[in-house]
Amino acid sequence: MTVEKTEELIMNMGPQHPSMHGLFRMVVHVEGETITKIIPKMGYLHRGMEKLAESRTYSQFIPYTDRLDYLASPHNNWGYVQTVEKLMGVEVPERAEYLRVIFGELARIASHQVFIASTALDLAGWTLWSYAFRDRERILDMYEMTAGNRMTVNIMRIGGMLAEPPEEFWTALKSFLDDTPEMLEEYYGMFFGNEIAQGRLKNVGILTKELAENLSITGPVLRASGVDYDVRKAEPYSIYDRFDFKVPVLTGCDSYDRTIIRMDEIVESIKIIKQAIRDIPGGPIMAKVPKVIKPPVGEVYHRVENPKGELGFYIKSDGTTKPSRVRIRPATFINIQMLPIVAKGLKIQDIVAIFATLDAVLGEVDK
């Protein structure tokens, strides 16, 4: 007697699939509905940033970093300019550091709001998408007041900030912070508290602690697997050692915890911004930096806690005005590696849930 077996089917998801958050493609091998193998394919958005950096001056590369994780562009600026400042030994004025923290944490909130919106959308929660985007609009308005841009803000400079925020920025910021707890309740009540949404997310895509450490996973994905690690605490950069905040850690290891941890992080970001507004001193926002930036010969590796994970920059200087090597350590590029491993044996619908909770941004994955 022959055993009847379903024929293995090869299916392409992406690059133009709505749940792929950009131009990401995976080749999925399925038997019936069960996944047997996933092959991730990327590079549709590859712009060769590292190569471009070698023919640009240090300041000219700042706008390129905006295009990495374009949902949290101030954070990418921050990582890059801090690396160059470390290399040059530049002291940034106090006020600029506080402004950087405020914009960095606003970017974290904005990025997590997009995460909440897109996760809901991927799981067919259409309403929440528009609600979260409506709220994020207020942060983009604040960017626009200060920098003139909404998405790729290009707000930081080597040695400080681009501009002083105008008066209406502070009123907009305060009213935004007051409204945020209510927003979070709304998000939870509208979608993530829903039984169907929880059914799609709970116990799906289990990433154990050991596997996460072995796969070099960072950021909220790592912390949702029960590892208490945040660069802001472990190796405080800028002035993060002055603020009182918690690092949310959850132990569920599943897609649901990876979603909820982002909500908790928004709460902590609000705390940080409130403290920063309270303590911000007056003074200049730019350090005295030479017009032509020429760091001494040397190399430095610096990392910051991006909303998506750890963003690292490894810069090698040969003493000229252009860097000899700029290496970008993209967080989600490395985090994506878990997808083929944890999705094995699950159903096709679960790929969407797992990929959504990874919060991949293809600008960063493809560089």
Add this chain to the structure above:
Amino acid sequence: MENNVLNRYVEELATRVNGEVEESFGVLILKVKAASVTETLKEAKNFPDAPCDFLHDLCGVDTTEHFEVVYQLASLHGPQRLRVKAMVDRENPVIDSVTPIWEGANFLEREAYDMFGIIFKGHPNLKRIYLWDDFEGYPMRKDYVTEPIEVRDVVRKRIEGE
């Protein structure tokens, strides 16, 4: 305190694998030959009191004399950090893969192969990751010509003509 322990381990390791130790911005740098990279990293991962057990990043560097594969090691449970640099011959760029030690090196090694043409022996699936399979050359090498010379000449002529 912690750093002293790490210092000692790294010095010991360096003499064993015939490497050099440097320091830059508070981080120890251990330079080794490509042949001893597996031994070095295995040992660094298991330093008794200061294990550098988290592979933070892996990248290629072209110094024009040779290639370097740079491993940024850290730990999720302590402050220790270490940078290991493996020298790879430019003519015959072959080095052992570290995927048996850290699974997370998979994509990173593929990227280094894609950009520099460094061949990682023992990698489960060493294919180009960003560029297409028929792409010729390795773009991050310093001797890679970024634009075809004919195109550049045409553009230059047009600018000069105006």
